[in-house]
Amino acid sequence: MTITVKFFASLREEVGHHELQFNIDNSLTIEEIWSKACGKMPLPPHILMAINMQYVDKTALVNIGDEVAFFPPVTGG
Amino acid sequence: MIHMDDTQLLRYSRQILLPQIDISGQQQLCQARVLIIGVGGLGSPVALYLAAAGVGYLTLVDFDQVDLTNLQRQIIYTTDQLNYDKTHAAKEKLHALNPTINIITYNEKLTAETLAMQVKIADLIIDCSDNFVTRFQLNKICVAQRKPLISGAAVGFEGQISVFLLNQTTSPCYHCLYEEAKDTDESCNQTGVIAPLVGIIGSMQATEAIKILLNIGKSLCGKLLILNALTLQWRTLKLNQDPNCPVCGTLSLTC
Ligand SMILES: [Zn+2]
Numbered sequence: 001m002t003i004t005v006k007f008f009a010s011l012r013e014e015v016g017h018h019e020l021q022f023n024i025d026n027s028l029t030i031e032e033i034w035s036k037a038c039g040k041m042p043l044p045p046h047i048l049m050a051i052n053m054q055y056v057d058k059t060a061l062v063n064i065g066d067e068v069a070f071f072p073p074v075t076g077g
Numbered sequence: 078m079i080h081m082d083d084t085q086l087l088r089y090s091r092q093i094l095l096p097q098i099d100i101s102g103q104q105q106l107c108q109a110r111v112l113i114i115g116v117g118g119l120g121s122p123v124a125l126y127l128a129a130a131g132v133g134y135l136t137l138v139d140f141d142q143v144d145l146t147n148l149q150r151q152i153i154y155t156t157d158q159l160n161y162d163k164t165h166a167a168k169e170k171l172h173a174l175n176p177t178i179n180i181i182t183y184n185e186k187l188t189a190e191t192l193a194m195q196v197k198i199a200d201l202i203i204d205c206s207d208n209f210v211t212r213f214q215l216n217k218i219c220v221a222q223r224k225p226l227i228s229g230a231a232v233g234f235e236g237q238i239s240v241f242l243l244n245q246t247t248s249p250c251y252h253c254l255y256e257e258a259k260d261t262d263e264s265c266n267q268t269g270v271i272a273p274l275v276g277i278i279g280s281m282q283a284t285e286a287i288k289i290l291l292n293i294g295k296s297l298c299g300k301l302l303i304l305n306a307l308t309l310q311w312r313t314l315k316l317n318q319d320p321n322c323p324v325c326g327t328l329s330l331t332c
Contacts, residue, residue, distance in 0.1 A: 008312070009235040009305060045258045046209070048301075048314075055254065055301060055316045069312070071303055073255060076232035076270055077119045077207040 001025070003062055005037050006069045015041065015070075024064060031058040033068055046073035078104045085177065089131050097293045103131060109290045110134040112199035114215055116167045117141075118275030119205035119229050119282065121153035126283035128171040128178055132290070135171065136181040136195055137164040150272040193218050201225040201289055203282055209255065216251035219243050220325045226251065227285050229278040232268050234306040236278040239316065240285050240297040243325070248298055249318040250325040274306045 001023040007015050020037050028036070030051065034043050048071040049056055062068055081089075081103065089106075092098045098106075109132050113120050116139040127135060141163050143154045158166040164182035171180055187195065196202055196218045204215055204226060212228070219226040219241070226241045228251055242248040281302075288294045303312045320326050 008303070010233060046255055048254070048303075050314045053312070053314055055314045057319070071312075072235070073209075074230040074232050074235050074237045075207060075209050075212065076230060076268065077115050077117050077205045077275070 001064055003033070003064065004067045005033060006067065008069065008071045010072050011044075011047075011070055014044075024062070027061045027063050029058065030056060030060050030062055030068060033062050034058075034070070044072070047071070048073065079107055081107070085131075088175075088177075092130065098291060102291045102293075105291055106131050106287070107133040109201075110136070110199045111286060111290075112136045112138070112195050112202045113205060114138050114202065114211065115205035115207060116151075116153065116163050117147065117205065117207060118150040118231065118270065118272075119279040120203075121151045121167075122276050122279035123203055123205055123229075123283045123286070124167055124171055125153055125174065126280060127286060128175045128180075130283075130287060131175065131178065132286075134179045134181070136183070136199065137167055138183045138187055138192075138195070139163045139167075140184060140186045150270060150275050152276070189214070189218075193222070196222050196224055199224060201227065201286060203286060204228040204251075205279065205282070209257075212251055212255070213257050216241070217324055220250050220252075225289050227282045227289070229282045231275045231278050232270050234271055234274065236274050236304040236306065237301060238278050238281050238285075238297065239301045240289070242289070242296060242298040245298075247318060248325075249316050250322060252324040253319040253322045253326075254301065254316060271306055274304070277304065277306075 002021050005020045007017055012018050015038050030049050050069045051066050089103045093100055093103050111132050113124055116137050143158050143161050143166050153167050153170050162184040164184045168180045168182050202219055202224055220243050223244045229238045241250050301314045301316050
């Protein structure tokens, strides 16, 4: 019943976690997973999201057993 | 096909030796036109490697001047070039490296019309800019004109690179990856970046450029590579075209 949530780069400091695991009973959107993991902190703009290494948008559904990853945007050059 | 003299054959001999390139590939490179947007941390290695490899026509666009804080990572410039216009300083260095190539410079923020014209005459476009506004604008033009776009970015210890083969209708575009919203100012001006990281990402952009120009190998199209330099770990995300993308999506093309 578990899912794994990973945070990368500067998100680790902002969120305060590298990796979380928790149980879900039914499928949730990735945005709902963010809220479960990060409480009141809103989903940052331009954040990149992936389920099982597939890039997705915030409406994508997360199922039991999935690995969810969040990456901060990078625009510098 | 253009003629190469003995010194050119010798200059490029180490890549002509590669069966994937050969003399015909080198001739293609010598006639290729590449547009480089931004000549900073990423644009430095991109321009240096493509000039060294003999890409015949490089167009450099950057409105800035060389600043002391640039020299830590923008390796095309040297201390004696402080305050020079960046594209002019870069052209000087590139011509010292390879006097046989043509370099066009725009040391200004291009109008949408001029940018569109430059995209039109280019075989491929390399995004080495440092802000979302430029990235979204360039992407839109490349989608409209169906030109390949190689996008790199780096900040802190984090790098990203992807390729959008917009000449193919199934390719995702930059807007499929990042939704357009207010600029986050996550550029190196404010946040810092480890110097060799822009070298790694820029060198990969240049590699992809040569492959695409010569139509060899398999490009990164459909994938986003994310590098964490602190652990030197790469993550590869699969990236599909978003059918609802307002720029490239098939569902949004109502006209
Ligand atoms: Zn798109």
